[in-house]
Amino acid sequence: MAEPILRLDGLRKRFGGLAVTDDVTLLVAPRGLHAVIGPNGAGKTTLIHQVSGTLRPDAGRIWFEGRDVTALPMHRRARLGLARSFQITSVLPGFSVLENVALAVQARQGSSFRFMRPAASEARLNAAALAALERMGLAARAAVPAGALSHGEKRQLELAIALALEPRLLLLDEPLAGTGPEEAERLIGILSTLKRDHAILLVEHDMQAVFALADVISVLVYGKVIATGAPDAIRADPQVRAAYLGEDAA
Amino acid sequence: MGRLRGALLPLAVFALLAAAPFLGLGAGYMLNLLARGMILGIAALSLWLLVGGGGLVSLGHAAMLGVGAYAVVVLDAAGVTEALVVLPAAVLVAALFALLTGAVAIGTSGVHFIMITLAFGQMAFFTAGALSAYGGDDGYTLYGRTTVLGARWPEDRLAFHYLCLGLLAATLGLVQVLLASRFGRVLRAAKENPQRAQALGFNPYPYRLAAYAIAGGIAGLAGLLLANATEFVAPSYLAWQRSGDLLFMVILGGLGAPHGAVLGALAIVLLEEWLAEWTEHWRLIFGPLLVLAVLFLRGGLAGLPAQLRALRRG
Numbered sequence: 056m057a058e059p060i061l062r063l064d065g066l067r068k069r070f071g072g073l074a075v076t077d078d079v080t081l082l083v084a085p086r087g088l089h090a091v092i093g094p095n096g097a098g099k100t101t102l103i104h105q106v107s108g109t110l111r112p113d114a115g116r117i118w119f120e121g122r123d124v125t126a127l128p129m130h131r132r133a134r135l136g137l138a139r140s141f142q143i144t145s146v147l148p149g150f151s152v153l154e155n156v157a158l159a160v161q162a163r164q165g166s167s168f169r170f171m172r173p174a175a176s177e178a179r180l181n182a183a184a185l186a187a188l189e190r191m192g193l194a195a196r197a198a199v200p201a202g203a204l205s206h207g208e209k210r211q212l213e214l215a216i217a218l219a220l221e222p223r224l225l226l227l228d229e230p231l232a233g234t235g236p237e238e239a240e241r242l243i244g245i246l247s248t249l250k251r252d253h254a255i256l257l258v259e260h261d262m263q264a265v266f267a268l269a270d271v272i273s274v275l276v277y278g279k280v281i282a283t284g285a286p287d288a289i290r291a292d293p294q295v296r297a298a299y300l301g302e303d304a305a
Numbered sequence: 306m307g308r309l310r311g312a313l314l315p316l317a318v319f320a321l322l323a324a325a326p327f328l329g330l331g332a333g334y335m336l337n338l339l340a341r342g343m344i345l346g347i348a349a350l351s352l353w354l355l356v357g358g359g360g361l362v363s364l365g366h367a368a369m370l371g372v373g374a375y376a377v378v379v380l381d382a383a384g385v386t387e388a389l390v391v392l393p394a395a396v397l398v399a400a401l402f403a404l405l406t407g408a409v410a411i412g413t414s415g416v417h418f419i420m421i422t423l424a425f426g427q428m429a430f431f432t433a434g435a436l437s438a439y440g441g442d443d444g445y446t447l448y449g450r451t452t453v454l455g456a457r458w459p460e461d462r463l464a465f466h467y468l469c470l471g472l473l474a475a476t477l478g479l480v481q482v483l484l485a486s487r488f489g490r491v492l493r494a495a496k497e498n499p500q501r502a503q504a505l506g507f508n509p510y511p512y513r514l515a516a517y518a519i520a521g522g523i524a525g526l527a528g529l530l531l532a533n534a535t536e537f538v539a540p541s542y543l544a545w546q547r548s549g550d551l552l553f554m555v556i557l558g559g560l561g562a563p564h565g566a567v568l569g570a571l572a573i574v575l576l577e578e579w580l581a582e583w584t585e586h587w588r589l590i591f592g593p594l595l596v597l598a599v600l601f602l603r604g605g606l607a608g609l610p611a612q613l614r615a616l617r618r619g
Contacts, residue, residue: 128503129504134506161490168488170483170489171486177487
């Protein structure tokens with residue numbers, strides 16, 4: 056494996072007496088999609104929070120592109136190229152769809168301590184934002200307030216925002232949560248294109264989607280990684296089947 | 306079209322203010338009242354930038370106004386009344402006060418932010434009362450109004466009226482420009498969803514602090530004008546009740562658009578005066594009126610036209 060873009064090294068997090076992340080060590084490759092699956096309460100979201108910087112681990116280290124980011128706050132990690140989407144849709148409802156993405160472009164380009172020029176008329180921001188919306192198939196909705204989008208469209212907008220940051224690693228926290236089958240299919244199509252030229256760490260409940268998309272799967276049970284490998288190997292792993300997939304996985 | 310419609314109400318109000326001296330409102334007392342409304346409008350606009358723009362509910366904003374007014378006092382006592390000195394002094398000292406107190410306050414949020422701004426406001430209030438060289442609790446009467454390049458035209462009631470009007474319009478324009486800028490966009494994003502702003506790589510702190518200092522500077526300007534309007538400055542300028550008044554103007558006016566602060570300030574200053582003229586128990590009417598306004602004017606006074614249109618459409 057090439058030099059990993061993300062390395063989790065002996066990560067531990069306890070809530071009270073409960074070890075939610077228990078000595079997690081994980082390597083994420085600089086290309087392709089790495090999925091983390093696990094039953095409810097396995098600690099997937101807690102893990103994502105620690106990687107993105109919302110939560111601080113009790114022990115262990117997080118290395119991003121060879122740099123120790125364990126102590127960095129979320130906004131600093133985002134500046135380094137770690138973009139995340141949220142499990143609970145988290146767009147700016149009062150901003151237009153275009154402005155949501157233009158703000159992400161603004162975060163990447165130049166200074167935001169500019170006080171006089173109207174940002175909405177900056178062609179440079181708008182063009183890049185529109186390009187990201189086009190990739191997500193949302194360009195037609197650019198002028199709509201983000202709060203007025205359907206649930207599936209909001210998920211697409213989340214992806215457009217993350218993409219506009221031109222991240223080195225995309226952290227996706229259940230991007231399919233709450234979407235209907237058609238919307239899910241569309242998002243899966245988008246993700247399979249994205250993973251060709253992006254590193255993606257995906258936490259997802261939808262097993263069909265995970266096995267269709269993932270290049271590598273790690274299985275998390277009670278805060279521990281019990282297996283990591285290619286989808287076929289994971290499917291065949293007796294320990295995984297016993298702990299998690301159950302009988303219907305065959 | 307929608308934008309044009311939205312500008313109608315503030316344009317009408319500014320036109321009325323400009324025409325006021327020719328509408329039989331030229332009597333000195335009425336102009337004084339309007340000047341007071343416009344000056345508090347400037348202060349309310351600066352607070353609007355924090356509350357409506359950044360989601361920062363400050364209960365110590367009168368301190369910024371008071372610091373600006375006391376800058377005028379200190380210079381007046383030293384014999385300096387020239388606007389070229391007094392104006393930058395009032396604005397910068399108030400901005401600096403905001404920057405220093407904001408550096409501590411902005412680190413907190415919600416109720417803690419309210420309490421800390423209130424505490425800083427009270428500290429400034431008691432400090433002003435202890436300044437015995439400047440009248441202490443009794444306040445300080447200015448020797449003269451601020452002069453502009455040595456000229457005394459601000460003493461003229463009509464000139465002062467248009468000075469306040471011009472500065473009010475300029476402040477409204479400034480707040481709108483700030484909100485639309487890259488800076489304002491980050492500020493508004495951090496208000497709507499701080500976590501999203503952070504995930505994009507923005508630390509809200511420096512943006513909020515900058516807004517706080519800018520708002521402090523604008524309030525300092527309002528303090529300078531208020532000191533000139535009354536030719537008298539007292540610690541009551543900094544009292545938390547006045548901070549509460551300013552907050553009320555902002556909320557009554559509406560958080561949807563900055564011109565709401567202007568409407569709120571004018572409405573409260575005029576209403577207070579008219580009710581007080583009518584009956585000495587005016588507070589008994591004033592209070593319930595404000596309660597009704599908050600309950601039924603969801604977008605504040607600035608949202609009234611849209612609310613009326615919606616009603617007519619049924």
